Amino acid sequence: MSDKRWITKNGHRILYKDLEDDHLLNILKWIEKKSKDGFTLLTGGGCFPDEMWYDEIYLEGREVKKHFDYYNLKKEALKRGLILKEININVNL
Numbered sequence: 001m002s003d004k005r006w007i008t009k010n011g012h013r014i015l016y017k018d019l020e021d022d023h024l025l026n027i028l029k030w031i032e033k034k035s036k037d038g039f040t041l042l043t044g045g046g047c048f049p050d051e052m053w054y055d056e057i058y059l060e061g062r063e064v065k066k067h068f069d070y071y072n073l074k075k076e077a078l079k080r081g082l083i084l085k086e087i088n089i090n091v092n093l
Helices: 019-036 060-066 071-081
Strands: 005-007 013-015 039-045 053-061
Touching: 019 039, 019 060, 019 071, 039 060, 053 060, 060 071
Parallel strands: none
Antiparallel strands: 005 013, 039 053
């Protein structure tokens, strides 16, 4: 995981370990929001306007989290102590 990088909207690549705490937490919140709302991913190619093509892929839930590497980003936040580990407790009443 040490060589994983987040790509900013400006195209900068930042190692997960080098992300500022606030940036890391904001990324996690953004991914969580997109996983609930859904996210349209555009993929395609072409070098010239008349050659451009793309496909739209709609992602939601875990698909969004997997695409944006949410689980490894969350591990980084846990390692830094920025978030608490979630514990599932079943209570029989």
